[in-house]
Amino acid sequence: MFLGAGLRVGHVSNKVIGRDRRQPYGFLRSVQGVVCACADNAGFLRALQKCRTRIRAPFCCPGHHGQPEKLWPPLREVLDRERHALVTLDLAEQPELDNLQQPTGILRAVQERAAAVFDTVHTFFLVNGSTSGILAALLAVCSQLGQDPSRFYALVPRNAHQSVFHALALTGLHPVYLTPEVVDSRYDILGPVSESTIEAALVAFAPQVAVVLLTSPTYHGFVANVRSIAARCRRYGAWLVVDEAHGAHLGFSPELPQSARQMGADLVVQSTHKTLMALTQAAMLHVPCGSRLAVEDVAEAVRMVSSTSPNAWLVASLDATVAALADTPWCQAWFERACTLGQAIRRRLPTLPNDDATRCCLLLPDDIDGFLFDAHLLDHYGVYMELAGRATSTGIVTGANDASHVAILEEAFTALTTDSRLRGTRESRVHTLRPMDSVQGVFRAASCTLRVSLHQRRRWCPLQHAANQVASATISVYPPGIPVVLPGERIDPPLVSYLLDASRCGCAISGVHGPEQHVAVVDDVPPATRCHQAP
Ligand SMILES: Cc1ncc(COP(=O)(O)O)c(C=O)c1O
Secondary structure, X not given: OOXXXXXXXXXXXXXXXXXXXXXXXXXXXXXXXHHHHOOOOOHHHHHXXXXXXXXXXXXXXXXXXXXXXXXXXXXXXXXXXXXXXHHHOOOOOOHHXXXXXXXXXXXXXXXXXXXXXXXXXXXXXXXOHHHXXXXXXXXXXXXXXXXXXXXXXXXXXXXXXXXXXXXXXXXXXXXXXXOOOEEEHHHOEEOOOOHHHHHHHHHHHOOOEEEEEEEOOOOOOOOOOHHHHHHHXXXXXXXXEEEOOOOOOOOOOOOOOOOHHHOOOOEXXXXXXXXXXXXXXXXXXXXXXXXXXXXXXXXXXXXXXXXXXXXXXXXXXXXXXXXXXXXXXXXXXXXXXXHHHHHHHHHHOOEOOOOOOOEEEEEOOOOOOHHHHHHHHHHHHOEEEOEEOOOEEEEEOOOOOOHHHHHHHHHHHHHHHOOOOOOOOOOHHHHHOOOOOOOOOXXXXXXXXXXXXXXXXXXXXXXXXXXXXXXXXXXXXXXXXXXXXXXXXXXXXXXXXXXXXXXXXXXXXXXXXOOOOEEEEEXXXXXXXXXXXXX
């Protein structure tokens, strides 16, 4: 991901102090160490068990946080009664269990129930995360175009999740990258893309804009003004898809912001597993009331990206989540707990002011490295946060948390921020690796579609000679793990200096290979159909 890169330091081993200065983030490599150490028979199974025992205070996905006692009681009862439920209820293709690809019985009924609870025209259950929802959403939009999608633009935040870029590669839509707002440059915090940026891009590219894709809320809990953006999209004839992967809980409590499904989006994708209580991978694609897309067209797109063997437990966990949300007293207590605990963290620890009370972004003292801090949180205190940043550590609070988790977090934060081993660990050079360095102006059209650049014959070019070439793969720097180049983007000369500099500093760069630092580029790029750069 663009900023923060979904880097989950919770997976690192406990050998993090005493880093090699040439490879200051070398502790990330120890991730492989953990895997290798367990890579005997059923190594992953054992690693999974071991991991579970380390967590004392979960502030990470999934939203149930591995706390069965906090689950909706009827679900808990099934788990208690069916001691081996994972296996005994792993049923597929029984006639009474219906078919998620073509639901006519129970799965039709439970998705209708979901639509009622989420107040949508239709809600699709997904078993391959928001990733599949985003692929399906852009495929559904393309089914409306009636022409080669490469003649149309998709306006997307440059820091969108990788699934958005993969959807662009699959559909062939021509990307226009939008620059998100910088909320706090000191902490590298980006917000959603502003209405004015979207308006400017719509003016420049309409009527060829097929779709605007928004990420809202952001990883750090900032919510876009979806209502106003939706109105603009309608005015310019563009569909609005909202990646609400981190906002499945929105709209269910007066203390939380509204969801995009309530604010005029055409399609909304949510990772039910991230902030509600479904199992990992279980997600939803909503067709909200007032959507300009037909449910049948979306259904066909969902079918294209879905397994024909959906895991019954994933589906059941979505169904149980819907039932829990419909159980008003239980649901109120769940969200009240989440919001109260989120507020308690805000009161006791330095946090970023954001829109979502349940997304707590801890602000670290100036000289403490956030990645190292997160690794210590897990290793020494069992606190499992969701996302490490250079200067922040972000956690997800849900109704599965309790006051003891907050107390552990507070104790750990106080101890670690005064721990002399962590002071002075933030690398000053990382300050030069700004999230927005790769995006100039307010928006920028890619020089060709991601599909074209991925399907061109690749050439491997030494990084130092790569200026003005067009990349055919993503290049990202850790930290902060930002794709500084996407397939189809031209590698600007300053970007080459920046990457060479980052490499000299010992930063890990993905997409750059071998001692000669080769990067994948494409030769025969068709001339850009339109290439705009905002002032
Ligand atoms: C903004 C955003 N969108 C989409 C996704 C994909 O979600 P999933 O993991 O449910 O496929 C993620 C995952 O982290 C994300 O952060």
